[in-house]
Amino acid sequence: MSLPLIMIATALAAFTLGGLTMWPYIRQLDNQLADATWQLEHDPLTGMLNRAGLIAAHATLAEADTAGPIIVVLIDLDDFKPVNDTHGHNRGDDVLAAIGGRIADIATLHGGTAARLSGDEYAALLPVRTDELARIADAFVTLISEPVELTADSEPVTVTASVGLALAEATDPLEEMALRRADIAMYHAKHRGRNRYAVYEPGMGMPAAGHRRGPRLRDRRQLNGKATA
Template sequence: MFTTLTVIATAAVAIVLAVWARHVSVETRRLRAALTDAAWQLAHDPLTGLANRAGLLAAHTILAATPQPIIVVLIDLDGFKTVNDTHGHDTGDDLLITIADRVEELTDLYGGTAARLSGDEYAALLPADGHDPDRLGAAYVAVIAEPARLDVDDAPTTIAVTASIGVALVASTDGFGEIALHRADVAMYHAKHGGGNRHVLYTPGMAMPTRTPRRGPRPRDQRPSQGRAGA
């Protein structure tokens, strides 16, 4: 009788432990998934799924760990406000997603990381790996300028935008914001100043153009930054 009770008690304990272990395992997986999702959201743009500024910084850190030249591309859409004003913000969002897909696809071909920094501004970091930055800039101009077919009020509509693009070739030891992005930013402003729908390659000593036709400051310019005065 005593042996039977012992066996039953042991079996019961085993069942309880198994159930508890299974519960712990499920809860652990749930927490791990929640943490992974939270980490992804911190590093990505919720609209397009591209990396955000934090994600691009992380990509730069990884890329810069290997001594090598890096190509930085900064993309600003021309006349995007007109799309929002004419077709509405939902259509504008659809266009931003379409452009993001194009930028990401081209960037992936060169082993880089694409990002949406804010509003209608994108960026890409790529290992130089012998690629011609000038030709790469031209490729981004071309893919973005292709007309997009979007549904506007349930009717297929062709919408086209162009982009002003700055391209900079930097060293892996150059700082992310104060040098890499800054140089591409200066070149992008020259492209914008030149009428848009073009790219400009940063050259040593290049400074901001004296006048730019851009509408107001960008959201990322209104936030405190870590020294963007480098050239």
């Protein structure tokens, strides 16, 4: 074999050996990247999408060739603070995770996806496959209110939720329009007695401040952001 061919063969062998040596490291980096991406879009407590993940899921729906109307669901647990006060935050987290699992199951059943937006606030995006909004909404309200078994030797914990639903086009802005309408409907459900749902109707406005439970967590964040700007 001529010297040039020997040199080429040696270079190829070295390149191949180097690639084999680097492959475990490359695979590790890929796994770390995938894990970091998952963490950016998911809630660590429930494994559901977080707000960023829900926005990404909505963007995928909006960009699809088959983009059509969707049902936007906003769910807020009623008076969840006493659960933490009575059972402790660890048990409270167990309840939040259990409720999140129920919400995710309903969303999946209807071909949609669900997210945990903040402490006791969840959301879901569902394709419009039926006009029976009442049946879907009632499923959320009913299943959430089922008792949660924390441990075998403790009393079950029961929480309820106020649920707001809104119809929107998949191409409508999510936070500025779709979730906003569902938010308005959800507060109407609270105003009507909680442990129930309301569907957004054109012209529906936010209930009077006197009937609301106080500033929402995201409203307080916005106010704090303005104060420090």
